[in-house]
Amino acid sequence: MTVRILPLPDTATPPAPDRGIGALTTDRGNLPLDSVGVHASITGLAAGVEVVQGFRNPFDVPLEATYIFPLPDRAAVTALRMEADDRVIEGTLKERGQARQDYDTAIAAGQRAAIAEEDRPDVFTMRVGNILPGERVTVRLTLNQPLPFETDASGSSATFRFPLVVAPRYIPGSPLDDERAGSGVADDTDAVPDASRISPPVLLPGFPNPVRLSITTDIDPAGLPITEVQSALHVVAEEGDGERTTVRLQPGERLDRDFILRLRYAPHESAALSLVPDESGDEGTFTLTVLPSGDARPAPRDVVLILDRSGSMQGWKMVAARRAAARIVDTLRTEDRFAVLSFDTVIERPRDLGPGLADGTDRNRFRAVEHLAALHARGGTEMLAPLDEGCALLADSARDRVLVLITDGQIGNEDQILAHLAPRLNGVRVHTVGIDRAVNAGFLNRLASIGQGRCELVESEDRLDEAMELIHHRIGAPLATNLTLRPDGLDIVPDSVAPSRLGALYPGVPLVIGGRFRGKASGALSVHGTSADGTAWEQHATATTTDDPAAASIWARAHLRDLEDRYTVGGSDDLERRIVDTSLRFGVLCRFTAFVAVDSRVVAEGKAPHRVVQPVETPEGWAAPRVTPAAFSPMFEAAPMGFDGAVQGAPPPAGAVHGAPPPAPAGPAAAMPGPAGAPPPPRAAMPGPVHGSIRPPAQTGYGAAPPAGPGPRARHGRRAQPPTFAQEITEALERLRNVPDDHDQRLQHLLSDVLPTLESLISRMEARKQKTTALTALRDDLRRLHPSSEPARVQELWARSLEVLTNEASGSSRRPFWKRTR
Known part of the structure; x- marks a missing residue:
């Protein structure tokens, strides 16, 4: 077999690895993450992947490294292994709270x-602790993922996409007073209570390549007639023996964009039902694949097109988004009605089209295209309001209703948006078009799934024309709707089918359904629906038994994603328990579980390890972070510096609000000794901020307004922040514990310290709409306390105060961030 590898034309040479702006080096490197290796084995239409992350401690104190990184949103993470000092420790999947406790202990x-x-279907956090000075620790993750594929008259194509960087995301909402959920640079807000977990610091522009990246992909067609392999964004080399092909990434590439391979197949029939029994033989996993053919003339449609014009869309993404939107407008007919909404922090419409839906006449389509041509990127990404308005416009249930969102998806409040939209769609089909080289595929796929539509990802202008052909079919009439699954001789486990919403069937878009069955591995399945002309539609498949060890984990990941989306819309303890049980039973990571590996040997004694957050690359095609000259000053200069690298008291950089995006955030991370030739800092000194990463003035995302003034800065340069409620409660608890065991002193302390503290806390927490039940009950009892109260009553309230403040300080009265619903 001969396979042609088609790379993109050569792009600009990456920065020289020896030196760059802001580059400072040590004999042992400068950041904890020194290598990332990806080895994928593609067999047919599924891939098994091993991700290897190498961490090294360049300091003279024990280190805890934190790395916020992406994985494919449909991938099932099934194993973790830690290797250090010739020791191998296998990870264990546990309930998340227990895993975190085991790790901290x-x-x-x-x-x-x-x-x-x-933290998101495609955003994960790795923490590796007690790495000894000069030591290297390797962590291996094992994944299984399906390959999405399309089909047309000339054949089929499957896509292997592996993300390599978490792009900066817009964080809306008001900052929370609670303790931060993570180590990232964004503040947690009421709209994104875990923003600090999805906002890694960003490397300075020109910083030398800090991470060795290797990607190897072995391709076994497994009988499929593969004809071509194309690398979309990277230059690759290939080798093969006629049956199998190996694709390797060229050395020196940076982790700044997705790795994408497209596999092209000759025409073939793939409608099939495969059954994979468990080892016990009592149950198993089924996968039904239906490849539709034909086309259907659409009924009159109402189409709302929503275009993201926020700051992160600047450059080629804005050009591609305008072209995509204009192509969609051009497909409309006179009997269609439509609206075009463009948004950043405000919503704009084409002139003269009015507030409602306009007829799809030539004049109205011209006005819409004229509006699109004038758009440029600016501002923040306030996505909830335009989506809500778009749903409100699509109220006529007698027509085919379609909402199309064109965006890079770089937001943090995914759960808030999905929870708000799910009950409002009411028959509206939602299609998403993701445009970026580091796209938020997890959110866009979730939104399309809830809206029973499809998601199309575009990584370059070269890909746009091909993608628009697929999008044109998807916003047209589906071949069949109201799909249901009917078994024949196959006992399906109730509520196990994934996706739970079968949605609609579109030309060229395969329908892939997974689930669990009981008993004998035999039988058949039929998919029934209603065709575009109102007649019955049916597709039948007879089962064949196969041996696919990845089938169960791929199904479990899809099922868990469905359950997590249900939890987002209306969380319940029963649903949480079901998610945890499913995750643990099938060994697949989810939002309520975590893999933890603990070495039984004690290697570090004394101080807690120094904590370092690994900075990440600026995604390719994004504006480089803007920095002041002070960002490149040696660490121990007299001028005081903050984590943003700016001299204290300096005004915020220009361009923070409109036009180009403001500087990409960065945050607390590792320290650097001075430049080559400069005397090194004292080895006893605790490492400080990283040179080579950047943090802007306090803000909540691209396009967010800078603070009103520079404000005071704390020691080591971090902007001083008011204490959180949890910190205030902890301080009150410590004062309470330090009062001597004396009746008069305890009575005085309860009245003069605890009660006023509670009065202040409760009023501010209630203003933030935070739960204060236990604190309020204690405050009310303390209000009734007086100097003549019996000693027993004082002792009772003293014990009550200790218990309540301890519970509040430990967070036992608040739900963990991963259990919160928005």
């Missing part, structure tokens, strides 16, 4: 440990 005890947590 191990770190406090001086043991090596690693923990992997899911």
Whole structure:
């Protein structure tokens, strides 16, 4: 077999690895993450992937490294392994709270440990603790993922997409007073209570390549007639023996864009039902694939097109988005009605088209295209309001209703948007078009799934024309709607089918359904629906038994994603328990579980390890972060510096609000010794901020307004922040514990310290709409306390105060961030 590898034309040469703006080096490197290796084995239409992350400690104190990184949103993470000092520790999947407790306990005890947590379907956090000075620790993650594929008259194509960087995301909402959920640079808000977990610091522009990246992909067609392999964004080399092909990434590439391979197949029939029994033989996993053919003339449609024009869309993305939107407008007919909404922090419409839906006449379509041509990127990404308005416009249930969102998806409040929209769609089909080289595929796929539509990802202008052909079919009439699944001789486990919403069937878009069955591995399945002309539609498939060890984990990930989306819309303890049980049973990571590996040997004693957050690349095609000259000053200069690299008291950089996006955020991370030739800092000194990463003035995302003034800065340069409610409660608890065991002193302290503290806390927490039940009950009892109260009553309230403040300080009265619903 001969396979042609088609790379893109050569792009600009990456920065020289030896030196760059802001580059400072040590004999042992400068950042904890020194290598990322991806090895994928593609068999047919599924891929098994091993991700290897190498961490090294360049300092003379034990280190805890935190790395916020992406994985494919449909991938099932099934194993973690930590390797250090010739020791191999297999990770265990546990309920998330227990895993975090086990990790923290191990770190406090001086043991090596690693923990992997899911914060979004495609954003994860790895923490590796007690890495000894000069030591290297390797963490391996094992994944299984399906390959999405399309089909047309000339054949089929499958896509292997592996993301390599978490792009900066817009964080709306008001900052929370609670303790931060993570180590990222964005503040947690009421709209994104875990913003600090999805906002890694960003490397300075020109910083030398800090991470060795290797990607190897072995391709086994498994009988499929593969004809071509195309690399979309990277230059690759290939080798093969006629049956299998190996694709390797060229050395020196940076982790700044998705790795994408497209596999082209000759025409073939893929409608099939495969059954994979469990080892026990009592149950198994089924996968039904239906490849539709034909076309249907659409009924009169109402189409709302929503275009993201926020700051992160600047450059080629804005050009591609305008072209995509204009192509969609051009497909409308006179009997269609439509609206075009463009948004950043405000919503704009084409002139003269009015507030409602306009007829799809030539004049109205011209006005819409004219409006699109004048758009440029600016401002923040306030996405909820235009989506809500778009749903409100699509109220006529007698017509085919379609909403199309064109965006890079770089927002943090995904759960808030999905929870708000899900009950409002009411038959509206939602299609998403993601335009970016580091796209937020997790959110766009979730939104399309809830809206029973499709998601199309565009990574370059070269890809746009091909993608628009697919999008044109998707916004047209579906071949069949109201799909249901009917088994024949196959006992399906109730509520196990994934996706739970079968949605509609579109030309060229395969329908892939997974689920669980009981008993004998035999039988058939039929998909029934209603065709575009109102007649019955049916597709039948007879089962064949196969041996696919990845089938169960791929199904479990899809099922868990469905359950998590249900939890987002209306969380319940029963649903949470079901998610945890499913995750643990099938060994697949989810938002309520975590993989943790703990070395039994104690290697570090004494101080807690120094914490470092690994900075990430600026995604290719994004504006480089803007920095002041002070950002490149040696660490120990007299001028005081903050984590943003700016001299204290300097005004915020220009361009923070409109036009180009403001500087990409960065945050607390590792320290650097001075430049080559400069005397090194004292080895006893605790490392400080990273040179080579940047943090802007306090803000909540691209396009957010800078603070009103520079404000005071705390020691080490971090902007001083008011204490959180949890910190205030902890301080009150410490004062309470330090009062001597004396009746008069305890009575005086309850009245003069605890009661006023509670009065202040409760009023501010209620203003933030935070729960204060236990604190309010204690305050009310303390209000009734007086100097003549019996000693027993004082002792009772003293004990009550200790208990309530302890519970509040430990957070036992607040739901963990991963259990919150928006």
